[in-house]
Amino acid sequence: MQRHATLNAPPRAEPSPTPRRGSDFSYHRLWRLRDEPLRQSRHNAAAELAPWTGRDLDIIIAPLERAFPGSDSEAEYQAFIHLYNLPDEFVWERERGVTHSFGCQHGEDGRETLWMHFLVEIPRTNSSTPEDRQPEWLKWGFFLTWLPTQRASTYTVALIVFEPPIETLERLLKFVRSPNWTDVTVDPYVLVDIALVSWYHRVDKVAWEVTNLIRNDERDIFGYAQKLQSNEWALDLHQIHTNAKNAIFMLEALDAAIRQVDMALLQHESIRQQGGKLWENTHRLLRHRLELFQSTKLRTTSSQARIKNTIDLAFHINTAHDSRVNLENSQVNLGISQSARLVSVIGLVFLPFGAITSIFGTQFFTPGSQHMDINPDFWVLWVIAIPITLIILAVWRVTERDRARLWRPGRSSLHDGRSLTLVSPRDRNHRSSKGSSMVNETELREISSHQIV
Incomplete structure (x- = not known):
């Protein structure tokens, strides 16, 4: 039997039992028997569900542990766990929200069990404030079990998906409605491949969103680099660091997915002798999924390096802008200090005249009949004040030169010719x-x- 070739491309949207969060969530069940059409049902509680009954393919779409209906969600969750005998490891990992998980168990009756957990951060693309930039987290669980039948090299397969993304639901529906659905009874890893390739399309979409956010940061920072002369701009460092964090989370999700594909390839070897050409085709597709995740990881690694460069450039631009502002402030302060210096020099020049005038205590000019009369002591004032003023200016000048020499010892030694x-x-x-x-x-x-x- 040949595997359907439509799994490599994203399928077209079809009506699907998309789970809804909240108290009105219901279980959806789909099953197939050989030579019979697809059947499905909807249930509002775990008590309405039946255990595995040996159907060739049985799929249950269930909510996450925090979305079970009823007033006592914990009791509902425990009832569902015991009904389908979910492993304790799977339950613990689901409750802990692990980033990466791939587990397998072998039962005494020959039943094989496999489970995976998926987790990825979804950034906010349209956010203007730091509070709106808090990311969302998408997580879902995959539980697969199969039991050998009396027919040669075939299985009865059961699958539980806990609130999967829309990409996974669309691919599952397309597969169970196709004539090739019986492939899963020969190689149950066909469903593992569907889960991984649908997860890749979702993760790759998120990775492109992260790359676009980083590209926008690069464009903004290059625009800011041309506005150093303007004071009407503000560099959003919080957004840049948030996008850097998004890139880190994205790499974490990709590494986890790569580990899952590696483990799927390793465990797939255990049924190699039973699948024939179908096994070979599934194994090659799993290797292709591994390369897809590696490709997205390469792009995300490049984006992470770009955002690091953007952060460095942002700090350099911020430093250059602050330096320019400080330079302008120093120039303003220099002008103020020069004005104060000029006023001080003027006061220094006229200080002796004012002091000597107060000592004389006389009026140097008196109005006459035709012109102003000058007191003879006026000329004595000049004889005394001018030398005193020159002495004060000389002392001030020498003091200024000594202060300048103390602040520039290196330059004086260079002028002296010493090394x-x-x-x-x-x-x-x-x-x-x-x-x-x-x-x-x-x-x-x-x-x-x-x-x-």
């Missing part, structure tokens, strides 16, 4: 072993150079 050489301890010992004459000569040269300066 500084770093000598390692080994070289110092080697030089000292040559004798004290070299040391004395070096000291004399430095003393003479200081005297020349």
Whole structure:
């Protein structure tokens, strides 16, 4: 028997029993028997469900553990677990929300059991505030069991999917409605392949959303790089870091999916002798799913490197913008300090005149009959005030030069023509072993150079 070839491309949307969250959720059951059409039913509680009855293919679509109906959801959940004898490991992993899980069990009656858990973060693409950027998490469970029949190399297969994504539901419905549904009775891993390829299409879609968010951050940061001269912009570092976190979660989900495909390939070897060509086809498809996840991982790894570069560029741009603002502020402060300096110099010039005038305590100008009369002491004022003013200015100038020299010791030593050489301890010992004459000569040269300066 040949496996249907339509699983490689995304199927067209068909009516499906899409589960609904909330108290109105119901179980959906689909089953097939050889030479009979597809049948399905809907149930509102686990008590209405029947245990496995040996149907060739039996599929139950169930809610997650936190979405079971009724006033006592825990009791409903426990009833469902005991009805279909779900392994404790599967239940514990489901309740813990593990990122990656792939388990197998072999029963005493020959029944094989396989389960997987899936988890991925879905980022918010249309968010303007940090509160709106909190991501959502998509998780679902896959539980598969099969039992050998009296017919040669065939099984009765039962599947429970816990609130699967729409991509998985569409592919399952397309498969059970197709003439090739009997392939699963020969190789139950056909359903594993359906789960993995549908999960890939969902994860790849999320990965493209993450890549597009990172591309938008790159475009924004390059635009900000051209606005350093503008004060009317703000760099959203929270959004950039959120997208970097999305890339990290995306890589985690891809690594988990790759591990699941690896384990599926390993466990698929156990039924190699029973499937023939169908087994070969399923095994090759599983290898193809592995390459698909690897391809998406390569793209996401590149996106993560790009967002790291964007973060570095964002901090450099932010630093450059702050430096420009500080430079403008320093220029404004420099202008203010120069104005204050000018006022101080003017006050310094007129301070002696004011002090001497107050000491004289006389009026230098008196109105006359035709012109202003000048007091003879006015000229004495100039004789005393001008020398005092010059002395004060000279002292102030010398003080300013000494302060500038203290703040620039490196430049003064360079102007003096002296150089500084770093000598390692080994070289110092080697030089000292040559004798004290070299040391004395070096000291004399430095003393003479200081005297020349």
